[in-house]
Amino acid sequence: MSSQMTKITIITRREKFEELRVALLEIGVQGMTLTEVEGCGVQHGLELQIRGVKKQVHLLPKIKLEIVVSTVPVEAVIKAAKDVLRTGKIGDGKIFVSEIKEVIRVRTGERNEEALTNNGE
Amino acid sequence: MSEPLNRVTIITRREKTEELRQALVELGVNGITVTMVEGCGVQHAVVRYFRGVKAEMRLLPKVMFEMVISDIPVESVVKVARDVLYTGNIGDGKIFVEEELAVYKVRTDEEGKNAL
Numbered sequence: 001m002s003s004q005m006t007k008i009t010i011i012t013r014r015e016k017f018e019e020l021r022v023a024l025l026e027i028g029v030q031g032m033t034l035t036e037v038e039g040c041g042v043q044h045g046l047e048l049q050i051r052g053v054k055k056q057v058h059l060l061p062k063i064k065l066e067i068v069v070s071t072v073p074v075e076a077v078i079k080a081a082k083d084v085l086r087t088g089k090i091g092d093g094k095i096f097v098s099e100i101k102e103v104i105r106v107r108t109g110e111r112n113e114e115a116l117t118n119n120g121e
Numbered sequence: 122m123s124e125p126l127n128r129v130t131i132i133t134r135r136e137k138t139e140e141l142r143q144a145l146v147e148l149g150v151n152g153i154t155v156t157m158v159e160g161c162g163v164q165h166a167v168v169r170y171f172r173g174v175k176a177e178m179r180l181l182p183k184v185m186f187e188m189v190i191s192d193i194p195v196e197s198v199v200k201v202a203r204d205v206l207y208t209g210n211i212g213d214g215k216i217f218v219e220e221e222l223a224v225y226k227v228r229t230d231e232e233g234k235n236a237l
Contacts, residue, residue, distance in 0.1 A: 011154055012227065039154040044146050058142060059155055078225060085227045092228035094152065094236060096189060098128065098221050 003113045005100040006074050010065045011039060012085050012093030017063055023080045024067065030118055033066040043090065062093070068100055070113045124234045126221040127195050131186040132160060133206050133214030138184050144205045145188065148197060151237055154187045164211060181212070189221050191234040 010020070017034065024032065038059035045058035069077060078095055085092050105115035133141070138155065145153060159180035167178045190198060195218055206213050226236035 006222070035156055037154050037156045040142075040146075040152065042151045058139075059153075062154070064154060064156070082225065082227055082230070088228060090228065092226075094189075095223075095225040095227065096128070096221055097223035097225075098219065 003070050005068055005070045005103055005112060005116070007098050007100045008067045008069065008074065008077050008081075009096040009098070010067075010081050010085075010093060011037070011062055011096075012065075013091060014061055014063050016085055017065070020065065020081065020084050023084045024077065027076050027080050028072045029067055029069060029077065030116065031067070035064045035066075037062050037064045041091070041094075060091070068103060068116060070103075070116045124191055126189055126191050126224055126233065126237075128187065128189050128219045128221045129195060129198050129202075130217040130219070131202050131206075131214060132158070132183050132217075133186075133202075134212060135182055135184045137206055141186060141202065141205050144201050145186070145198070148201050149193055150188050150190060150198065152188060156185045156187070158183050158185045162212065162215075183214070189224055189237060191237055 012020070014036070021032070039062045040059055045056060045060065048055050048057055067077065074097060078097075081095055103112050103115045104110070108115075131141070135157070142153065142155070160183050161180055167181060169176050169178060188198070199216055199218075202216055223232065224236045225232055229236075
């Protein structure tokens with residue numbers, strides 16, 4: 001199978017998940033993995049003031065959404081994610097693209113593109 | 122895009138989280154994702170005795186650091202991580218390096234190195 005498979009990892013605000021999930025399903029993404037993570041970007045965290053007490057928070061709560069696509073164009077996923085996630089404020093997140101060498105569906109043993117699509121089931 | 126983008130994944134002891142974070146920030150790493158994970162290494166399990174009862178822990182609590190870097194050489198991240206994490210005991214962890222094809226910053230629409 002020569003089809004190329006790509007993993008797209010989106011790291012963004014936790015409250016955006018539902019909107020992002022719907023947007024990705026609309027463009028035909030089947031399957032995603034969500035992890036609650038902590039992280040920091042260029043500002044290395046922020047200073048919060050809780051009841052007058054300053055507190056340095058280094059790692060902020062974020063979500064990491066991982067998707068592997070083959071038939072759905074990567075560009076479409078990136079565009080959909082950008083449209084949903086952009087607020088213009090710091091903390092909108094990042095999108096990472098990397099190559100996947102092989103995918104195997106455990107239940108059926110299908111590989112690659114077939115393992116990522118759901119044909120008439 | 123010609124500049125290299127490398128993803129470095131570090132899996133190590135949870136108690137090292139803060140020390141490692143500080144060391145990476147000092148090195149100039151912009152952006153780290155931290156996940157609490159469970160895992161096992163070469164020994165597959167640790168046997169401990171609680172009040173005389175044998176308990177086998179198959180998956181141990183670990184922390185996973187992920188970062189994508191471009192300007193900073195992978196070697197210097199590996200060196201910093203090793204300096205912080207090395208204890209010589211089993212469970213110091215592992216460092217994985219992969220290639221990343223593209224990076225986009227959502228807020229500003231920047232791509233590649235500039236997104237980092």
